[in-house]
Amino acid sequence: MKSSGASRTPVTYRAALAPYSVWSVLFVLVPLIFVAFYAFTDNDFAFTTENITRFFTAKSNIVGEDGSTTEVRTYVLIFMRSLKLAVISTLVCLFMGYPMAYIMARAKEKTQKTMMTLIMIPMWMNFLIRTYAWMTILQDTGIINGLLGKIGLGPLHVIGTETAVILGMVYDYFPYMVLPIYSILAKMDLKLLEAARDLGCGSLSVLRRVILPLSMPGVISGVTMVLIPSISTFYISQKLGNGKFFLIGDAIEGQYIANNLHFAAAIAFILMVILLAAMALLKYVTARFVYGGD
Amino acid sequence: MEKIIELKNISKAFDGEVVLDNMSLDIHDNEFITLLGPSGCGKTTTLRIIGGFESPDSGDVYFMGERINDIPPHKRHVNTVFQRYALFPHLNVFDNVAFGLKERRVPKQEIKEKVERMLKMVMLSGFADRRVTSLSGGQQQRVAIARALVNEPKILLLDEPLGALDLKLRKDMQQELKKIQKNTGITFIFVTHDQEEALSMSDTIVVMSEGKIQQIGSPTDIYNEPVNAFVADFIGESNIIDGVMLADYRVRFGGHVFDCLDTGFGENEPVDVVIRPEDVDIVAPEKGMICGNVTSVTFMGVHNEAIVDVGGFKWMIQTTDPVEEGAHIGITLEPDAIHIMKKSKYSGMFGDYSSYSNELEELSNSEEEAEA
Structure with a gap:
């Protein structure tokens, strides 16, 4: 909508908007200000950048399997590990979710509804309970290994590995990838696909030159909605990773529990800045290279 | 080609x-x-x-x-x-x-x-x-x-x-x-x-x-030369009247025998007669080949569009001359104003302006566009 100047906005419109404005200020803006405030202050609420520098400089030693020790930057390492797992699960969600969204969007209406319900049903359950369920499924003595044992295979050691953490993330966040892509594909004008075929495109070409670029907004919001919660998750890694994969979310939680609010806020703040920058870059790149023509 | x-x-x-x-x-x-x-x-x-x-x-x-x-x-x-x-x-x-x-x-x-x-x-x-x-x-x-x-x-x-x-x-x-x-x-x-x-x-x-x-x-x-009532009605405005082809060049409709240019129909074969609204000449009643009463007149800019009741069948006539609602008028038709078509399954479905109204026409047109 074009901004027509606040003075011309009808009073009723502004009145209707008021509760949401209050909500946004109270529960989005104010907490963000608090996070920033805590990140840049010490325990006496005096200004400091120490919390920020600590994130980048804190070091610790890791004992390798052969007994040798390596010195690493603790939080940078944790962040990179979180990023890696989050990116992998986002990619898995994308490559599984896009075809599914496409098939769904082109299916008969009844099939679409059924598929939608099947995707939604797990979301009706609390996400902690779902994660617990995966724990029992993946355990060395769990259902999968039980079945594998019966046919003389396994046991497969999954719990406590990166695979288990990624599996948990993909399972929990998959719907957030499928739904935005689906909603874009479902309302795509089919005449555009006919126009592309009319202008000489085979099926692959139609996909590459029309469907993919036009569904980019869905892909971007899907990626955003999967990447951000998976990069900051702490519960999944604790339960399915047996606590072996300390992620950035775990770090924030740990500092918070240790009553180290200022450093927890600093980690959260840095994470936020990095994510915002990444999203801005993603938007810019797609606008420039997907929408700006070939 | x-x-x-x-x-x-x-x-x-x-x-x-x-x-x-x-x-x-x-x-x-x-x-x-x-x-x-x-x-x-x-x-x-x-x-x-x-x-x-x-x-x-x-x-x-x-x-x-x-x-x-x-x-x-x-x-x-x-x-x-x-x-x-x-x-x-x-x-x-x-x-x-x-x-x-x-x-x-x-x-x-x-x-x-x-x-x-x-x-x-x-x-x-x-x-x-x-x-x-x-x-x-x-x-x-x-x-x-x-x-x-x-x-x-x-x-x-x-x-x-x-x-x-x-x-x-x-x-x-x-x-x-x-x-x-x-x-x-x-x-x-x-x-x-x-x-x-x-x-x-x-x-x-x-x-x-x-x-x-x-x-x-x-x-x-x-x-x-529309071939049937559907085409005559769909392309432009047409009065489509039941007639009988008496012989080559002779057709009877509206209680009058007209000269026309059409041949090749059987003797006394029932036909559809197409008269385009702009081909009708309005004259004094005593000079008309057939007569009718003007039931409505709409000013269309270049011409007037009159609906004329001729023995119960309503014609549309477009004329640049002034006409008045309620007037009793005569109608003459030149031979080349008359087009004869064979009867088809569309006969009787089109070409009578009894229920005609501009408003309805526009309504059905816009409906068609909405569908399309």
């Missing part, structure tokens, strides 16, 4: 509903041909079969003598201007027009030249970098035409391309399209439900109804 498209015994049904019923049609090279009919007559389906977006249930499609039933759209030498343009919203004007050329891996420099030439032809030079979503309807229309024509197709299919434009713009685009067709020499197959549009643009008109071709001919043929 060489045949470029031949449709042979094409039938097509959707969900058991017959849309095309054993239809055959030859389309010649370099021709501006219009498929004209009300919505649901099968004209768009015919176009989609030629474009390759539908395949006929039975019958064959030939392109320059070669059967193309199984050739997918992207391999046909045919391009389409879609009803609502279907421009790619993620591409600017240049890239929309260049879309087909890029697909064929035409060298960049050549693409640039061709696209620029095409944009110039549709009077959109300087719009290359604009987003298509920022263009007006008429401009989008031109981009759609340029996007199709730049590929130098043998045939251009146009599916009600002017339907979404306002009247003034529509008239301009009609002229423009006709000019482009003349200059490029590409066969245009144009689909419309607007008979005026069809008359003013086409070399050949194909009038369709209920999945069948009713008549093929030049605009003047179709207007002056």
Whole structure:
């Protein structure tokens, strides 16, 4: 909508908007200000950048399997590990979710509804309970290994590995990838696909030159909605990773529990800045290279 | 002229509903041909079969003598201007027009030249970098035409391309399209439900109804010599009156025997008589061949449109002379104002203006557009 100047906005419109404005200020803006405030202050609420520098400089030693020790930057390492797992699960969600969204969007209406319900049903359950369920499924003595044992295979050691953490993330966040892509594909004008075929495109070409670029907004919001919660998750890694994969979310939680609010806020703040920058870059790149023509 | 498209015994049904019923049609090279009919007559389906977006249930499609039933759209030498343009919203004007050329891996420099030439032809030079979503309807229309024509197709299919434009713009685009067709020499197959549009643009008109071709001919043929009541009513306004052909050149209707120019009917054969509203002369009652009472008069700008009750049958008469509601008038008809048609299944369905009202006509027209 074009901004027509606040003075011309009808009073009723502004009145209707008021509760949401209050909500946004109270529960989005104010907490963000608090996070920033805590990140840049010490325990006496005096200004400091120490919390920020600590994130980048804190070091610790890791004992390798052969007994040798390596010195690493603790939080940078944790962040990179979180990023890696989050990116992998986002990619898995994308490559599984896009075809599914496409098939769904082109299916008969009844099939679409059924598929939608099947995707939604797990979301009706609390996400902690779902994660617990995966724990029992993946355990060395769990259902999968039980079945594998019966046919003389396994046991497969999954719990406590990166695979288990990624599996948990993909399972929990998959719907957030499928739904935005689906909603874009479902309302795509089919005449555009006919126009592309009319202008000489085979099926692959139609996909590459029309469907993919036009569904980019869905892909971007899907990626955003999967990447951000998976990069900051702490519960999944604790339960399915047996606590072996300390992620950035775990770090924030740990500092918070240790009553180290200022450093927890600093980690959260840095994470936020990095994510915002990444999203801005993603938007810019797609606008420039997907929408700006070939 | 060489045949470029031949449709042979094409039938097509959707969900058991017959849309095309054993239809055959030859389309010649370099021709501006219009498929004209009300919505649901099968004209768009015919176009989609030629474009390759539908395949006929039975019958064959030939392109320059070669059967193309199984050739997918992207391999046909045919391009389409879609009803609502279907421009790619993620591409600017240049890239929309260049879309087909890029697909064929035409060298960049050549693409640039061709696209620029095409944009110039549709009077959109300087719009290359604009987003298509920022263009007006008429401009989008031109981009759609340029996007199709730049590929130098043998045939251009146009599916009600002017339907979404306002009247003034529509008239301009009609002229423009006709000019482009003349200059490029590409066969245009144009689909419309607007008979005026069809008359003013086409070399050949194909009038369709209920999945069948009713008549093929030049605009003047179709207007002056409609073959049945459907065509007479659909193309322009017509009074269609029951008559009896007494002998060659002699027809009786409205209780009077008229001279006419038609021959070849059986003696005393019942026929449909078509009188165009503008061909009727109003005279004093005592001088009239038949008489009637004016029941309503509408001022239309250039002429008056009068509804006249002649023995219970209501005629529409268009005249530049003043007429008054309630007046008793005489009517005379020159022999060349009378056109005789054989009886058909459409006889008696059209051509009586008893229930006529401009408002209703407009209502049904806009409904048709909404459907389309």
